Amino acid sequence: MVNTGQKNNTAHKRIKQHQNRIYANPLPVLIDQRPSTFLAGLSRFGQKSLINPSCVGIYIKETQSVWVINERDIRVLWTRGFFGKGSLSRSEPTWNDRQRKLAVGDKPQPTAEEITSKRRVERNKMKIERAKVLTEAQLAAEAALAGIDAIKESPPVPVDEDNNDIVLNDKTSRGFEPSSPPKWEPLEPDEQEEQEDLSNAEHLQLTLQEAFFLAWGVGCLRIIDPQKDIFMSNRQLWKEFRYLPITLDSNSVNIDRLDNPFLVNYAVYHHYRSLGWVIKSGIKFCVDMVLYKRGPVFHHAEFAVVICPTYEDEADKSTSPFKLHNTDELSWQWLNTINRVNSQAKKTLILAYVEIPSKKRVENIDEPTEVLKEYNVKEVVIKRFVAARNRDN
Amino acid sequence: MDQDEYKIIKNNSDESDDNDSAEDEVPDYRQLASFTNRKSKETYIPRRGEKEFEPTGLKIQQKALDESREAMFSAIDGVRQSSNKNISIGLWSNSQSRASIIIQRGTHFSSIGHPVRNTPAKFEGNAQKVASETRLELLPEEALYMVERGSLMCYEYEWSDRNDKMLKVSTNDSEVDTRFSNLPPFSAQRAFDCCIGKDGLTLEKYTIYAQLKRLGYIVKRAEQTETNIVRRGSILGNLWKSLQGVFKALLSPFAALVRLFSLRFGSLLRSRSCLLTPHQDYDSIFKSLRLIPSGYSKAHESSAKLDQDEQHEFDVTWHVWRPATKFKKSSPPPPDFRIVVVDAQKSSLPSMHQFAHMFSQQPYSAPPMTRKQKLQREKQSKEGKGEDTPQTTWLWRWWNRKQLAADEAKRNKDPAVMFPALKYGKRAVVLAIVDSGTTSWIQFGEGQFGDFPLY
Numbered sequence: 001m002v003n004t005g006q007k008n009n010t011a012h013k014r015i016k017q018h019q020n021r022i023y024a025n026p027l028p029v030l031i032d033q034r035p036s037t038f039l040a041g042l043s044r045f046g047q048k049s050l051i052n053p054s055c056v057g058i059y060i061k062e063t064q065s066v067w068v069i070n071e072r073d074i075r076v077l078w079t080r081g082f083f084g085k086g087s088l089s090r091s092e093p094t095w096n097d098r099q100r101k102l103a104v105g106d107k108p109q110p111t112a113e114e115i116t117s118k119r120r121v122e123r124n125k126m127k128i129e130r131a132k133v134l135t136e137a138q139l140a141a142e143a144a145l146a147g148i149d150a151i152k153e154s155p156p157v158p159v160d161e162d163n164n165d166i167v168l169n170d171k172t173s174r175g176f177e178p179s180s181p182p183k184w185e186p187l188e189p190d191e192q193e194e195q196e197d198l199s200n201a202e203h204l205q206l207t208l209q210e211a212f213f214l215a216w217g218v219g220c221l222r223i224i225d226p227q228k229d230i231f232m233s234n235r236q237l238w239k240e241f242r243y244l245p246i247t248l249d250s251n252s253v254n255i256d257r258l259d260n261p262f263l264v265n266y267a268v269y270h271h272y273r274s275l276g277w278v279i280k281s282g283i284k285f286c287v288d289m290v291l292y293k294r295g296p297v298f299h300h301a302e303f304a305v306v307i308c309p310t311y312e313d314e315a316d317k318s319t320s321p322f323k324l325h326n327t328d329e330l331s332w333q334w335l336n337t338i339n340r341v342n343s344q345a346k347k348t349l350i351l352a353y354v355e356i357p358s359k360k361r362v363e364n365i366d367e368p369t370e371v372l373k374e375y376n377v378k379e380v381v382i383k384r385f386v387a388a389r390n391r392d393n
Numbered sequence: 394m395d396q397d398e399y400k401i402i403k404n405n406s407d408e409s410d411d412n413d414s415a416e417d418e419v420p421d422y423r424q425l426a427s428f429t430n431r432k433s434k435e436t437y438i439p440r441r442g443e444k445e446f447e448p449t450g451l452k453i454q455q456k457a458l459d460e461s462r463e464a465m466f467s468a469i470d471g472v473r474q475s476s477n478k479n480i481s482i483g484l485w486s487n488s489q490s491r492a493s494i495i496i497q498r499g500t501h502f503s504s505i506g507h508p509v510r511n512t513p514a515k516f517e518g519n520a521q522k523v524a525s526e527t528r529l530e531l532l533p534e535e536a537l538y539m540v541e542r543g544s545l546m547c548y549e550y551e552w553s554d555r556n557d558k559m560l561k562v563s564t565n566d567s568e569v570d571t572r573f574s575n576l577p578p579f580s581a582q583r584a585f586d587c588c589i590g591k592d593g594l595t596l597e598k599y600t601i602y603a604q605l606k607r608l609g610y611i612v613k614r615a616e617q618t619e620t621n622i623v624r625r626g627s628i629l630g631n632l633w634k635s636l637q638g639v640f641k642a643l644l645s646p647f648a649a650l651v652r653l654f655s656l657r658f659g660s661l662l663r664s665r666s667c668l669l670t671p672h673q674d675y676d677s678i679f680k681s682l683r684l685i686p687s688g689y690s691k692a693h694e695s696s697a698k699l700d701q702d703e704q705h706e707f708d709v710t711w712h713v714w715r716p717a718t719k720f721k722k723s724s725p726p727p728p729d730f731r732i733v734v735v736d737a738q739k740s741s742l743p744s745m746h747q748f749a750h751m752f753s754q755q756p757y758s759a760p761p762m763t764r765k766q767k768l769q770r771e772k773q774s775k776e777g778k779g780e781d782t783p784q785t786t787w788l789w790r791w792w793n794r795k796q797l798a799a800d801e802a803k804r805n806k807d808p809a810v811m812f813p814a815l816k817y818g819k820r821a822v823v824l825a826i827v828d829s830g831t832t833s834w835i836q837f838g839e840g841q842f843g844d845f846p847l848y
Contacts, residue, residue: 026848028677029448049680162794267685274682274845284572292845293808310745332744332826335834348816350840353745369684377687379840380748381818387608387834390730390761391716 008230019297026294028053028220028274053080055221057211059232068204068210077204077221081296082278083214084204089113091280091296095202100339112347158287207281208262209269210240216368217270238368241266243351256365258374259320264309268352272305282306285345286338288352304347306338313358339382349382401482406494449719460503475543482569484550485536485579490591491654492536492547493560494529494570499544504611504720507753527563527688532614533588540584541603547579548706597708598734605732609716619727687843689819695749707743707751709822710734730823731755737828743837747750752820752839760817763809811845817843 019336030051053071057066068074068084074093076084086093094111101334110118206214206221218235225232233239241262243256269289272279282304290301308326311317315328342349357374364370427582446452482496494506506529526839531539539545551574552560563569579587589596605612637800696704712728714720733751743751762770790797 027482027678029678031674066434138449138451138453141453145453145456240535249592271685271687272842274679274681274684275842275845303815308745332737332741332828332833335742335835350842352840353748355745373686375682376683376691377685377688377843378689378745380751380840381816381821381836381838381840383816383836383838385730385834385836387605387610391609 010305023295023297026278028055028076028080029218029220030080039264052220055214056220057223058226059211059223059237060226063205064208066206066208066221068206073339074204077206077214082280082292082297083210083282084206086202087205088202093202093204113218144213145318192290209266212241213238213264213270215272215293217273234368235366238366254299256324256359257320258359258362258365258371259309259311259316259324261322261324263371263375264324264354264356265307266352267372267378268307268371271352271377277303285347286341287349290347300345301347303350304338304342304345305350305352308351309355309356310353311356311358313360316356316358335382343384351380351382353378354381404646414526420610430840434581441660473543477566477575479544480584481538481539482571483545483547484576485540485547485584485587486550486551486552487587487591488551488553490533491587492531492539493552493663494531494565495560495563497529497562501544502529504722505539505611506531507722509615515811518706521756528560533591533594533673534599537584537588537594537599537605539604541581544609547584548573548574548576549579549583552632595734595736599732600730600827600832601825605711605713609746611714611716611718611720613712613728615712615723615731618712618728633716668673676848688841689749689752689839692753695746698746699750703744703747704750706740707733707735707822707824709754727756731821733824734824735824735826737826740826743746748837749838751822754778755822757822759822763813765809789807805845806847815840815845816841 030053032049032051053073053076054071055068055076057068057073058107059066067087068077074084074086078092084093085091086095088095089111090113092112093115097111098113211223215237220242222231223237224230225236239255240330242260265288272289272291278287278295280292280296280301282288282290285304286306287304288307289305291303291305292301293299306326308330309324310327339349355376355378357376361374362371411559422621430497452830479499481494481498481501493509494502508527509530510527531545536545536547540547550559559572563572571578588594589599602612709730709731711734713732714726714741718726718729720726805814816838819841821836821838823834823836826835
């Protein structure tokens, strides 16, 4: 027992070390650790320079996302800050690994999807074992009871097909049969050509918020406009991303409105990113985003954030073409629904009230910094209060 | 049961063992056909996994069930009674909305009721002169709670003059019995009728009051204790604070100028991404990225946007102390919890401005200690090692302000400090939402993510 425990411990440590090495950097830019030359030291007062990975993405208007195709860029953006999502994976782009494994049969590192399915099989087994023990205990108690009640009666245990009790027993024990682990149907090993095609099938998709943060905020992503086949400037991106939600009704007069959904979402995204949080979509938890401390491979998301836009100038709300969510009065039912889901997933719910500035305050909407510094985020932390559990200090 | 059905049931129960499974695997709906096309007309509900309280058909289960049912019935059967030695006597006045205590018994009064002093001057020329004495008066919720739990025997009597001789405090049961022999007793039902609606007490507020009292908490009206709560900090401290305010006001034009300059300058750099400025580490990169203001520093602007009704909609109703608190009525310690009672049918969530206003009315409070911290504290106090904070002067602090700020920033990044602070908030208010008698309690904390950056 002790031995296996130690073994597990060291294995666990090794994995942790491995992870710490791979995911050492919270942003795609690296800090130059080389000792600076005398001249450089003189000119920069000992400041270290940054290494820019200069990733490239393609703006795909139809899907409202930015695609990163280059495998090295995908790796850089995922491992340094967990940006984006694999188009054929749950989160980390692992499709390629999974396919290769199926074709070749080698197993270097299990992917997240495999770990989950393995865990499920194990959990099932555990539950079956537990249920078995429980039934056995029940049957033993029943036997003891029968012994006390009437010794005359024939003992109902062990199994007798005709006895009603036992049929019911049998029903409960039905779930105890160990389930067969899910079968992986290996793909037929195809010709070499096809495999090479496969290796490029997955891309990393960035949300517009992520793309703009990387392009403008960090400055490590250049985005191609596929129509014109040229790189887009930050100013172009800032404008283009604001067009997106309203392109359909071709009425682009509203492009300069400050309650533009891209702006509102970006303000909150940027707020938490700039504080160091890793942000992923929260749609599975009834919220807008979930916050991870270092990233999804290290911890579960600690916080679930709902964006609640508020207008500084109420008049802007009545003229808004966007119909933003959660701007009107929120009901207790709404809050309890979201909070229950998240407290069961051990996440703390945050209402992020983002104040949309009045138009008067922003002179130049083309300047992201000028615009963003006028927004304001006020958080309200939600927690269920259980009076019976707070009695002792 | 045939073999096929057996399999189906087994599959179903296996799948449902894990909530997530359904997410990934598309269910085979053909399985449903076997339930509908059965030759025998017997209806059959598809099983989804083991149920915890499912009848097993075992006698032992039936026995346990019978025993619990029996225990319930016998508990309800019992006659509710209370010893004479624990019952206090009081007089309820509808016009005053107060119950005056005549005979005081039990330990409730350490936190219930407030003292009222009689002025004997008014009794001149009266043979039965009432001496100067202190009576206890109960607020409607206190009287109702005491009557409901059988600790107070009340009579209805319209006293308007607080020096009415009927109110004379006594310890003699037989004397009191004869004194009140003509008065109608005050039933629990009548007590609800009289107390709810008096002096701002709604049924919702009473529901929460009684719930907390039954759990052993000390509960007081917020407006009643607000003025009495012992304020932390000395007069000197307050003086220093106001001096600081004066300094700040004097310096503010300069500060604004500096801020303006740094913003203009900063924005120039920032507009072309953080890469242009040299950085030592990730901390400074993230710092340069932070440009969206957050937090509640401008709460007064929010308050200004609300009208009177909106400002007071979420005023604190009850101040609550933990059961073990050493409570002194005349100078209560700061409450452990502040509870706002709202009616679910008539309200919705506070608006952002209401939250800001609500928080601005509360003092700062530290997150509750974790078990580990509590143990550490106990250990320290046992070893007699109190927290040895060095005595510092403001000059010393000012001189070392940079070091102190750096220390604090470092401390704030410790997960043991950061996560409780983020999850509890800077200040917290508990809302008790009452929906026709059903209660839901939610704690709202003032978020402070901006003060606790990860980098």
